[in-house]
Amino acid sequence: MQETATDYIIVGHGIAGSLLGYFLEREGASCLYIDSPQQIGSTQVAAGIINPITGRRFVKSWRVDSLLPTAQELYRQLEKELGISFYHQRALIRTLFNRGDENNWQARMLDDAYAQYFQAEVQLGQIEHCTKPAFSYLEVAHTAQVSIGKLCDSLKRMHKAEGTLIETAFDHDQLEMGPEGVQYGQYQANRIVFCEGWRSRFNPWFNHLPFGGNKGEVLLIRLPEAKLERMFKHRIFIVPFEDDLYWVGSTSDNNFTDDSPTANGRTYLYDRLTEVLDTPFEVVKHRAAVRPTVKDRRPYLGTHPLHSQLVLFNGLGTKGASLAPFWAKHLSDHLTHGTALDAEVDISRFVE
Numbered sequence: 001m002q003e004t005a006t007d008y009i010i011v012g013h014g015i016a017g018s019l020l021g022y023f024l025e026r027e028g029a030s031c032l033y034i035d036s037p038q039q040i041g042s043t044q045v046a047a048g049i050i051n052p053i054t055g056r057r058f059v060k061s062w063r064v065d066s067l068l069p070t071a072q073e074l075y076r077q078l079e080k081e082l083g084i085s086f087y088h089q090r091a092l093i094r095t096l097f098n099r100g101d102e103n104n105w106q107a108r109m110l111d112d113a114y115a116q117y118f119q120a121e122v123q124l125g126q127i128e129h130c131t132k133p134a135f136s137y138l139e140v141a142h143t144a145q146v147s148i149g150k151l152c153d154s155l156k157r158m159h160k161a162e163g164t165l166i167e168t169a170f171d172h173d174q175l176e177m178g179p180e181g182v183q184y185g186q187y188q189a190n191r192i193v194f195c196e197g198w199r200s201r202f203n204p205w206f207n208h209l210p211f212g213g214n215k216g217e218v219l220l221i222r223l224p225e226a227k228l229e230r231m232f233k234h235r236i237f238i239v240p241f242e243d244d245l246y247w248v249g250s251t252s253d254n255n256f257t258d259d260s261p262t263a264n265g266r267t268y269l270y271d272r273l274t275e276v277l278d279t280p281f282e283v284v285k286h287r288a289a290v291r292p293t294v295k296d297r298r299p300y301l302g303t304h305p306l307h308s309q310l311v312l313f314n315g316l317g318t319k320g321a322s323l324a325p326f327w328a329k330h331l332s333d334h335l336t337h338g339t340a341l342d343a344e345v346d347i348s349r350f351v352e
């Protein structure tokens with residue numbers, strides 16, 4: 001068997017592994033990707049909504065002011081390089097259910113730090129014609145929908161054609177540690193980076209970290225009599241998606257036993273849809289995956305405390321589309337130029 005040397009082995013080709021590899025390769029490093037086609041990654045099921053303001057209290061997402069410009073610039077750049085379209089700037093309309101919601105929103109509108117994230121005038125567009133009337137609405141600005149699954153599929157095809165993607169399950173028991181790197185079968189690498197999503201909880205070198213995992217189910221539907229161009233949130237999201245379908249989601253389950261779609265999940269989403277839609281719909285697909293959530297809701301970046309050739313990139317939680325570009329670049333800079341990791345994301349925060 002011929003030995004193959006590479007700078008990095010990257011385990012996992014979701015949005016974390018894909019973007020980290022992109023930045024490392026841009027710095028001239030070579031990467032070998034290992035990804036299991038038998039597993040459903042979170043990236044494949046996500047809508048990729050970028051939404052700077054969340055929750056009933058309309059709170060600004062962590063570091064969103066710096067994350068969003070980085071994400072937009074990278075995604076637009078990748079659209080050009082790959083010749084595909086996957087980054088869609090779409091307005092997000094949210095239902096306000098009562099006077100309390102309206103008061104919370106209006107209080108935020110008066111805060112200068114929030115001003116750029118709300119539109120003064122709400123444009124409902126086609127939403128008005130295919131949903132039941134609600135108490136009131138607001139429109140969030142600087143929102144987008146990023147088809148991160150489509151992006152990763154495109155990068156995977158490229159890596160497969162280049163011979164740098166191995167589609168198989170990575171077996172942790174087969175990894176050998178050397179003084180200057182790692183050996184995995186015929187592959188020798190200076191470093192290995194684990195971007196395994198929620199399955200990192202099974203990684204023997206990093207399972208000391210407080211990983212979570214949150215299962216989400218979604219429906220892909222057709223709306224034969226409507227053409228929505230905006231994203232709409234009325235308890236659940238209804239989002240214009242690829243192939244003339246709408247993404248509807250999602251459920252949230254911290255106590256999951258597997259990552260398969262369930263009858264309960266489907267019923268829940270179907271019932272929410274019938275509550276809000278005033279137009280016929282047809283369910284085309286039902287999917288599920290586990291979000292890589294973590295204890296303190298901050299990404300996990302860094303090296304193993306004893307083996308610096310073992311690296312982790314994880315914890316993108318519910319916001320991979322907005323977090324991945326910034327933190328993939330941050331980790332790539334750390335690995336290639338030795339820049340310090342931000343203390344809020346460095347996994348050394350868990351070492352006592």
Ligand SMILES: Cc1cc2nc3c(=O)[nH]c(=O)nc-3n(C[C@H](O)[C@H](O)[C@H](O)COP(=O)(O)OP(=O)(O)OC[C@H]3O[C@@H](n4cnc5c(N)ncnc54)[C@H](O)[C@@H]3O)c2cc1C
Nearest residue numbers: 012014015016036041042043048049170197216319320321
């Ligand atoms: C229902 C749902 C809706 C979501 N909606 C949004 C949204 O609107 N906006 C947003 O920003 N985020 C959303 N997310 C979250 C988003 O999907 C994640 O933050 C992001 O995709 C995580 O990317 P990742 O690369 O870390 O993990 P993943 O995408 O899970 O990728 C991990 C990869 O590692 C591979 N892998 C793991 N173990 C092994 C092994 N031993 N061998 C080989 N391969 C392995 C897996 O096969 C997988 O391909 C949603 C998630 C879900 C489930």
